[in-house]
Amino acid sequence: MEAQFDFGMIGIGVMGSNLLLNMADKGYAAIGFDLKQERADKLEASATKGTTVKGTTNVEEMVRALKKPRKIMMLVPAGKPVDDVINNLLPHLEKDDIVIDGGNSYYKDTQKRVDYLQPKGIHFFGMGVSGGEAGARFGPSMMPGGDKEAYQYLKPILEAIAAKADGKPCVAYMGNGPAGHYVKMTHNGIEYAMMQLISEAYDLMKRGAGYTNDDLHTIFLKWNADSLQSFLIEITAEVFRTLDTETEDGTDYLVDHILDKAGSKGTGKWTSQDAMDLPVSIPTIDMAVALRDLSVYKNQRVEASKLYQPEIGKINSPSAELIQDLEDALYFTFLIAYAQGLSLLAKASVDYKFDIPLPDVVQIWKGGCIIRSSLLYQFDKAFAANATLENVLLHPTIAEILKSKEAALRRIISLTINARIPVAAMSSALAYFDAYCSERLPTNLIQAQRDFFGAHTYQRIDKEGVFHTEWHEGG
Secondary structure, eight states: OOSOBSEEEEOOSHHHHHHHHHHHHTTOOEEEEOSOHHHHHHHHHHSOTTOOEEEESOHHHHHHTBOSSOEEEEOOOSSHHHHHHHHHHGGGOOTTOEEEEOSOOOHHHHHHHHHHHGGGTOEEEEEEEESHHHHHHHOOEEEEESOTTTHHHHHHHHHHHSOEETTEESBOOOOSTTHHHHHHHHHHHHHHHHHHHHHHHHHIIIIITOOOHHHHHHHHHHHHHTTTOBHHHHHHHHHHHOBOTTSSSSOSBGGGGSOSOOOOOSHHHHHHHHHHHTTOOOHHHHHHHHHHHHHTOHHHHHHHHHHHOOOOOOOOSOHHHHHHHHHHHHHHHHHHHHHHHHHHHHHHHHHTTOOOOHHHHHHHTSSSSTTOBGGGGGGHHHHHHOTTOSOGGGSHHHHHHHHHHHHHHHHHHHHHHHHTOOOHHHHHHHHHHHHHTOSSOTHHHHHHHHHHHHOOOBOOSSSSSOBOOOGGGTO
């Protein structure tokens, strides 16, 4: 086959095929490989009339059909399948060809693949893709990382298919090595936190204040039209109005019939683990991961509920005031979740020498991705003043916003404590804020204890040096 295609895709399920169809609509010739002939046929049948799209079950045919340097993306499950695809591709590749892993691979695995392919002259990119099936078809947010010079060959295609925010494409070079997958991992950690925060607000309104699903639909619609405009708030409003077609009369709401066990793919856990390794404090993300884990133990929770028989208190706060406080509390805690994720990226960028452009991260998260929201615009001034800002909480604009919403969050948490409504993520966001803003923490006592039992030494506030005290001798 003559080399006429601009981009190749390995794995043409819904995501892979939608990305190729998106490229074809933008004028690029796209070819996709899959082991299943029906997927290859469906890809071609789904193409817009007048575009160039081909499906094949022959990987060598796909590679030969690509213009050089070849640009091949894989969308396969993380782990061994990625390595299998690479090894199957290698005999057909040439120097300067580009291979992209568009899945949610662990960034350390991506670095190993970069190191493996670099001596062979192959450029390997790890690229986070967010936005789901619709995003892939009509405009995702993409986070590519790899060789900067090789990125010039990918840039025109990726910018053409990306979502747009304020006329700018929601894709940018994220840095060298596995930087793209690191940014996507962190994106997912923030996603975990935002989803947990929303679920806590839901719990307070549903179990605590007795709101109906119709009420919740209306409230979330209002929030999405106001300060909390975001993808997650938007889809949550839709969830509350969706009826369950499996019930007898179809008038029950689906959300009330969904088992309260939340699944995960591991990216939130990776975010928490790597933050602890650096170390960077991201307790709201950590708590979101922990609560998903706790949700899995349904049988134990049922048993504990019978044993302790907790009485859920009714929240009788005036409706308008409660909803406004909740809106402000979510705004505050969303900002904290973003701040924690961005502080992780700032630290990783330096320690791992990724050179992640934080202003670009904020820009590409404004459209196409799961954590897109109007709140992200609040960080523009912070990064315009300092593109490598360690924590956005240090910028006056963010400080003024948080100070204006702080009291509302404290009122909400006080209500939930008395009502026995668990708001672990909200509480962690407030505790993080209080600790971060504390000039002096009680960790001086911890350091004294460490020196007492382990001779770990300590520093003093009144003189330079490292000290140890013989505590057992009455020191």
